[in-house]
Amino acid sequence: MEDDQGALPPREDFSAWYNELLWRAEIMDVRYPVKGLYVWFPFGFAIRKNVYDHLRLLLDREHQETLFPLLIPEHEFMKEAEHIKGFEEEVYWVTHGGLTPLDVKLALRPTSECAIYPMYALWVRSHADLPLKLYQIVNTFRYETKHTRPLIRLREITSFKEAHTVHATWDDAESQVECAIALYQEFYSHLCIPVIVSKRPDWDKFPGADYTIAVDTIMPDGKTLQIGTVHHLGDHFSKTFEIKYEDINGVQQLAYQTCYGISERSIAALISIHGDDRGLVLPPAVAPVQVVIVPITIGKRKDEVTAAACAIESELAAAGFRVKTDQRDIRPGAKYWYWEMRGVPLRVEIGPRDIDSGQVTSVTRYGEKSAISRDRLAEGVRDTLAAFTVSMSEKAGQHMQSHVRIATTLDEVMDGVQAGVVVAPWCGEKDCADSIEEKVNASILGTGIRPGFTGEVQGKCVGCGKEGKGALIGRAY
Amino acid sequence: MEDDQGALPPREDFSAWYNELLWRAEIMDVRYPVKGLYVWFPFGFAIRKNVYDHLRLLLDREHQETLFPLLIPEHEFMKEAEHIKGFEEEVYWVTHGGLTPLDVKLALRPTSECAIYPMYALWVRSHADLPLKLYQIVNTFRYETKHTRPLIRLREITSFKEAHTVHATWDDAESQVECAIALYQEFYSHLCIPVIVSKRPDWDKFPGADYTIAVDTIMPDGKTLQIGTVHHLGDHFSKTFEIKYEDINGVQQLAYQTCYGISERSIAALISIHGDDRGLVLPPAVAPVQVVIVPITIGKRKDEVTAAACAIESELAAAGFRVKTDQRDIRPGAKYWYWEMRGVPLRVEIGPRDIDSGQVTSVTRYGEKSAISRDRLAEGVRDTLAAFTVSMSEKAGQHMQSHVRIATTLDEVMDGVQAGVVVAPWCGEKDCADSIEEKVNASILGTGIRPGFTGEVQGKCVGCGKEGKGALIGRAY
Numbered sequence: 007m008e009d010d011q012g013a014l015p016p017r018e019d020f021s022a023w024y025n026e027l028l029w030r031a032e033i034m035d036v037r038y039p040v041k042g043l044y045v046w047f048p049f050g051f052a053i054r055k056n057v058y059d060h061l062r063l064l065l066d067r068e069h070q071e072t073l074f075p076l077l078i079p080e081h082e083f084m085k086e087a088e089h090i091k092g093f094e095e096e097v098y099w100v101t102h103g104g105l106t107p108l109d110v111k112l113a114l115r116p117t118s119e120c121a122i123y124p125m126y127a128l129w130v131r132s133h134a135d136l137p138l139k140l141y142q143i144v145n146t147f148r149y150e151t152k153h154t155r156p157l158i159r160l161r162e163i164t165s166f167k168e169a170h171t172v173h174a175t176w177d178d179a180e181s182q183v184e185c186a187i188a189l190y191q192e193f194y195s196h197l198c199i200p201v202i203v204s205k206r207p208d209w210d211k212f213p214g215a216d217y218t219i220a221v222d223t224i225m226p227d228g229k230t231l232q233i234g235t236v237h238h239l240g241d242h243f244s245k246t247f248e249i250k251y252e253d254i255n256g257v258q259q260l261a262y263q264t265c266y267g268i269s270e271r272s273i274a275a276l277i278s279i280h281g282d283d284r285g286l287v288l289p290p291a292v293a294p295v296q297v298v299i300v301p302i303t304i305g306k307r308k309d310e311v312t313a314a315a316c317a318i319e320s321e322l323a324a325a326g327f328r329v330k331t332d333q334r335d336i337r338p339g340a341k342y343w344y345w346e347m348r349g350v351p352l353r354v355e356i357g358p359r360d361i362d363s364g365q366v367t368s369v370t371r372y373g374e375k376s377a378i379s380r381d382r383l384a385e386g387v388r389d390t391l392a393a394f395t396v397s398m399s400e401k402a403g404q405h406m407q408s409h410v411r412i413a414t415t416l417d418e419v420m421d422g423v424q425a426g427v428v429v430a431p432w433c434g435e436k437d438c439a440d441s442i443e444e445k446v447n448a449s450i451l452g453t454g455i456r457p458g459f460t461g462e463v464q465g466k467c468v469g470c471g472k473e474g475k476g477a478l479i480g481r482a483y
Numbered sequence: 484m485e486d487d488q489g490a491l492p493p494r495e496d497f498s499a500w501y502n503e504l505l506w507r508a509e510i511m512d513v514r515y516p517v518k519g520l521y522v523w524f525p526f527g528f529a530i531r532k533n534v535y536d537h538l539r540l541l542l543d544r545e546h547q548e549t550l551f552p553l554l555i556p557e558h559e560f561m562k563e564a565e566h567i568k569g570f571e572e573e574v575y576w577v578t579h580g581g582l583t584p585l586d587v588k589l590a591l592r593p594t595s596e597c598a599i600y601p602m603y604a605l606w607v608r609s610h611a612d613l614p615l616k617l618y619q620i621v622n623t624f625r626y627e628t629k630h631t632r633p634l635i636r637l638r639e640i641t642s643f644k645e646a647h648t649v650h651a652t653w654d655d656a657e658s659q660v661e662c663a664i665a666l667y668q669e670f671y672s673h674l675c676i677p678v679i680v681s682k683r684p685d686w687d688k689f690p691g692a693d694y695t696i697a698v699d700t701i702m703p704d705g706k707t708l709q710i711g712t713v714h715h716l717g718d719h720f721s722k723t724f725e726i727k728y729e730d731i732n733g734v735q736q737l738a739y740q741t742c743y744g745i746s747e748r749s750i751a752a753l754i755s756i757h758g759d760d761r762g763l764v765l766p767p768a769v770a771p772v773q774v775v776i777v778p779i780t781i782g783k784r785k786d787e788v789t790a791a792a793c794a795i796e797s798e799l800a801a802a803g804f805r806v807k808t809d810q811r812d813i814r815p816g817a818k819y820w821y822w823e824m825r826g827v828p829l830r831v832e833i834g835p836r837d838i839d840s841g842q843v844t845s846v847t848r849y850g851e852k853s854a855i856s857r858d859r860l861a862e863g864v865r866d867t868l869a870a871f872t873v874s875m876s877e878k879a880g881q882h883m884q885s886h887v888r889i890a891t892t893l894d895e896v897m898d899g900v901q902a903g904v905v906v907a908p909w910c911g912e913k914d915c916a917d918s919i920e921e922k923v924n925a926s927i928l929g930t931g932i933r934p935g936f937t938g939e940v941q942g943k944c945v946g947c948g949k950e951g952k953g954a955l956i957g958r959a960y
Binding site: 094128 | 512514515516517520521522523524525528529531532547548549550551552553554556558559571572573574575576577578579580581582583587589591598601602605617622626628638639641
């Protein structure tokens with residue numbers, strides 16, 4: 007629908023690259039006439055669909071999908087004190103229906119605790135009803151006054167997956183937190199996105215939670231992006247909304263809860279972490295087009311090449327690949343440019359010489375060229391895509407590792423957060439954190455960093471010199 | 484999550500039956516604390532998912548899925564005069580973000596023309612961009628002051644599929660209207676729901692359309708339910724939003740548009756038309772559980788029966804059926820009751836005697852019992868479900884036919900609309916329609932009734948005696 011010619015800004019200039027890529031690769035249109043609201047182009051929506059379909063698949067193992075209303079009446083919204091405080095400046099209010107003022111103001115859900123938990127109070131009766139594990143994928147709203155950014159900081163979050171579970175005991179809820187973390191790790195591994203899992207400091211936890219575990223990744227500019235959170239809600243909300251069950255002895259007990267969410271920031275990470283100067287790079291698992299076939303019809307034998315391309319497309323489609331033949335009457339180079347911009351993992355070229363040698367030429371999005379024998383085409387494509395997926399994960403993992411430093415002094419922290427994140431010992435005190443954050447102009451993002459990212463870090467707190475444990479420090483989106 | 488024992492009200496008492504069934508079959512919970520907003524139970528949501536996944540499949544042949552913002556700024560919403568007039572009393576307005584009044588009021592979309600068409604104006608440049616065919620599945624809002632009813636008349640329509648197309652000429656748009664009607668007919672045929680397609684009278688068309696074609700069905704109480712509409716928008720909106728393209732001669736031309744929608748009324752029809760005194764009856768194509776296996780483990784040989792049930796479940800699951808074994812420790816009769824309420828098309832019973840005779844006993848939701856040979860199980864189940872689908876369509880078709888009368892006098896019309904719809908000659912004049920409608924206490928719903936429903940009807944107008952053509956008259960939800 008748009009002209010899209012010319013080069014992208016280099017990815018090093020991340021902000022410019024990101025904004026331009028969203029439009030060039032047809033992910034989102036930012037020209038909608040309200041700040042912070044954006045339009046999904048069909049191609050972007052196809053990526054979203056593949057990503058969220060996979061998220062559903064993972065969740066459906068143990069959860070059931072459901073759907074609650076968007077509008078929350080003021081009296082329900084105002085029930086949980088901490089929760090309101092966390093959201094009161096960000097909530098959109100519906101005050102009129104037609105020309106009539108409403109009796110009860112209605113909040114657009116910023117998240118759905120206050121919509122779901124009054125119903126949970128009706129649904130949960132006995133220990134036999136537990137655990138209860140539901141999720142929904144919905145639009146939510148935040149009146150952001152900060153700088154908005156497509157997929158990252160929005161006024162309408164169009165793709166919020168939120169799960170809400172209810173358990174008999176605090177420990178059961180804690181186990182569910184661990185299940186959710188494992189599920190999110192699996193999800194991001196499917197997207198070839200490396201993550202850091204840590205426990206948010208108390209002052210940064212979800213309003214109304216006992217604690218919050220966060221999933222972060224590192225963007226190309228070294229800033230972290232929170233791409234998932236898991237909250238142990240304890241009995242805060244069950245007290246407020248009276249979610250109680252009769253235990254095995256016939257005694258009424260308060261339930262314990264968790265909730266956890268992922269938004270379209272997952273797509274922002276997908277785009278940003280894998281993309282390069284030529285555009286998107288998509289993991290085969292979620293690419294709307296996994297294989298593009300480009301017939302090389304220069305010279306004679308045009309019909310023969312076209313027929314061969316057609317046969318290849320049928321064969322790959324039958325083998326289950328999302329495949330497309332580009333038969334437009336433009337130069338092959340222009341086609342390469344077009345599909346590279348859109349992140350297609352594998353290009354298959356077929357020309358007279360390929361036909362003569364009983365092969366096709368395959369070129370991955372990283373530019374690795376090889377010949378695939380025509381008589382084991384599907385198998386060859388499958389192997390090439392699998393190897394490509396592995397390289398994507400490795401490349402992304404290496405990028406992340408290269409942006410992590412271990413620091414033992416404030417100077418080292420200050421230096422490290424220029425280009426990435428730092429793990430440094432911290433005593434755990436809020437005052438000390440404030441002073442560190444001010445000095446290094448970065449935030450203490452979490453503690454209890456999960457294994458697989460750095461080894462265990464401990465020693466003298468970089469702020470005060472008392473005994474400390476490894477804390478994740480960085481600049482966050 | 485709820486006790487659900489005891490009989491439903493008889494389906495003859497449609498309103499009571501419907502309300503009770505929604506809860507008993509776990510479709511929707513009506514206890515959400517805002518009028519007109521309801522909660523999808525997981526089982527209801529699973530039905531919705533299957534129905535809408537199929538709708539996507541049909542649309543994806545020729546359309547692309549996309550997603551536009553929910554919030555429409557007042558200045559865009561107010562652009563198209565007829566359109567506003569049609570919606571001004573029904574629109575919810577967001578006036579505050581946090582504690583701050585907004586500069587520009589934001590409407591919750593009642594439908595998305597005013598959100599989508601400003602973007603179409605940017606996207607459509609040349610004849611090569613046409614036709615443009617997009618759709619989205621979203622929540623929309625109407626401040627209903629009338630009596631609300633789950634899935635039928637809502638304040639939050641949770642499942643609005645709306646397609647919006649752009650064409651070079653009025654005729655191209657008209658062809659698209661016909662494509663959309665065919666698509667909707669195919670969709671409802673998949674749900675075994677018979678439909679009547681007619682052109683709405685001018686005063687009842689979509690605000691801002693050239694004309695509206697509606698898809699209606701007849702509910703058990705004889706009232707009609709509009710379950711789909713297709714609008715030819717002419718150039719009304721393209722004038723307002725300046726959607727223009729450069730034609731092949733380099734001349735700027737106004738584009739022509741259509742839009743068409745289906746909401747969760749499709750689910751209301753599905754439930755109501757097929758259900759009976761014992762609960763839901765679901766077409767195999769969309770049933771969350773297609774086959775329930777009930778092991779008859781009374782007496783000895785319990786382990787043998789359990790193992791046989793398990794093997795049957797694996798075999799049917801591997802053959803692609805959505806299958807479940809009910810191993811709860813309750814009477815078989817209670818299991819039958821439970822799964823009948825949830826509309827499972829086929830029950831497979833397996834007991835010692837079945838094992839001995841190398842068969843299973845199958846019972847359809849209509850109660851037709853037969854034996855399926857164990858060694859052609861999947862084939863037998865497939866055949867039985869296919870035959871069951873055919874009977875569902877036939878049964879629903881017969882119900883509809885029995886609620887349609889052809890009338891030639893006002894008395895016959897008055898009589899016919901007590902129990903269904905009437906097709907009677909009408910002159911086409913608005914004044915005459917008003918007088919007919921008042922006398923028979925029913926509405927003129929449409930003209931140009933599509934074939935397959937009644938033969939052609941013409942003759943003296945039942946209102947004024949002038950020459951008339953067949954009009955559909957009935958009482959609508």
